Amino acid sequence: MKNGSDVKGSVLRIERTSIHDGPGLRTVLFLKGCPLRCRWCSTPESQRSDPEKGYARERCIGCGVCVRSCPEGALSFSADRQKVCTDSSKCQKCFLCVAKCPQRAMKQYGSFMSVAEVVREITKDEIFFFHSGGGVTISGGEPLNQPDFTSEVLRECKERGIHTAIETALHAPWKSIEKVLPWLDVLFVDIKHMDQRNHKEWVGTGNSLIHDNIRRIDQSKYPVEIIVRIPLIPGINDSNANLLAVGEFCKSIHKLKEIELLPYHRLGVETYKNLEVDYRLKDMEPPSLERIMDRANLLSKCNMSVPVRIGGGFTGKLPDHKVKDEESSRKVGG
Numbered sequence: 338m339k340n341g342s343d344v345k346g347s348v349l350r351i352e353r354t355s356i357h358d359g360p361g362l363r364t365v366l367f368l369k370g371c372p373l374r375c376r377w378c379s380t381p382e383s384q385r386s387d388p389e390k391g392y393a394r395e396r397c398i399g400c401g402v403c404v405r406s407c408p409e410g411a412l413s414f415s416a417d418r419q420k421v422c423t424d425s426s427k428c429q430k431c432f433l434c435v436a437k438c439p440q441r442a443m444k445q446y447g448s449f450m451s452v453a454e455v456v457r458e459i460t461k462d463e464i465f466f467f468h469s470g471g472g473v474t475i476s477g478g479e480p481l482n483q484p485d486f487t488s489e490v491l492r493e494c495k496e497r498g499i500h501t502a503i504e505t506a507l508h509a510p511w512k513s514i515e516k517v518l519p520w521l522d523v524l525f526v527d528i529k530h531m532d533q534r535n536h537k538e539w540v541g542t543g544n545s546l547i548h549d550n551i552r553r554i555d556q557s558k559y560p561v562e563i564i565v566r567i568p569l570i571p572g573i574n575d576s577n578a579n580l581l582a583v584g585e586f587c588k589s590i591h592k593l594k595e596i597e598l599l600p601y602h603r604l605g606v607e608t609y610k611n612l613e614v615d616y617r618l619k620d621m622e623p624p625s626l627e628r629i630m631d632r633a634n635l636l637s638k639c640n641m642s643v644p645v646r647i648g649g650g651f652t653g654k655l656p657d658h659k660v661k662d663e664e665s666s667r668k669v670g671g
């Protein structure tokens with residue numbers, strides 16, 4: 338029988354010393370695979386479940402090393418020799434081309450790792466956790482897409498006294514959520530749109546399951562702290578009506594500790610190109626500082642007992658004492 342430490346997960350990357358994903362210094366484990374397709378997603382490389390290959394055409398010098406290295410004959414130059422093309426029906430994802438490319442134009446997004454391997458990496462940072470009050474945060478993609486792997490990593494960390502958090506959209510069956518709750522200190526959950534139709538249009542699914550899960554966690558016996566994140570996407574979910582509806586919903590969450598606004602940004606645009614995936618919001622501009630402040634203040638006036646914070650490179654001064662600022666992070670806007 339398989340030991341819990343042997344369970345393998347599809348891991349995108351591990352980032353160290355983050356200050357944006359929970360208290361203290363965090364080691365953030367990004368997993369691959371997400372059931373949602375938010376049109377503003379800044380990490381398209383986290384959406385598919387399995388490891389995948391990308392190609393940064395602007396870095397490629399056309400040396401042909403990758404084409405000659407591929408054991409499957411899956412790579413060839415385009416007719417004008419301006420780019421390398423992959424025949425996905427032949428590619429076996431051995432990632433030899435990535436290893437051989439002298440320009441780092443070929444990229445690997447993700448790999449399979451066991452719980453034991455991941456925990457070994459996380460525990461290297463225990464001294465930072467100890468001195469900063471930090472810990473581990475599992476993000477995505479969607480951590481609940483791999484519930485056994487996620488719960489095993491959390492359990493191993495918790496048993497070592499490491500503070501734990503996940504960043505989730507909560508679009509998951511209750512049986513997956515139940516597996517992680519016993520090992521969780523903080524749960525970050527996105528509320529992307531309160532209106533069903535808009536949620537479906539911009540995110541790809543309705544929001545009922547997400548709201549039901551938030552309520553169920555709130556009523557559960559587990560003492561997890563809930564932090565609601567709102568990606569602030571201009572013209573999509575930043576209206577008075579939507580933000581006030583989010584505020585009303587949040588008032589009913591007893592375990593709510595904080596609300597965080599994550600202003601839209603464009604940091605994922607290059608990755609969309611590398612993956613040859615169409616980015617449908619390519620003409621959208623990030624919100625202005627004034628707009629972000631205005632939206633934060635609107636939320637902070639909803640009579641909630643928790644503070645509203647702003648993530649996403651916000652460095653300006655806010656007039657309302659309930660609103661705190663925070664430095665930039667890639668984990669913003671979704």
Ligand code: SF4
Nearest residue numbers: 407428429431432434
């Ligand atoms: S990942 Fe492997 S099989 Fe696929 S193109 Fe690269 S070298 Fe060829």
Ligand code: SF4
Nearest residue numbers: 397398400401403438
């Ligand atoms: S090895 Fe790298 S730089 Fe050379 S052709 Fe392939 S992708 Fe381009």
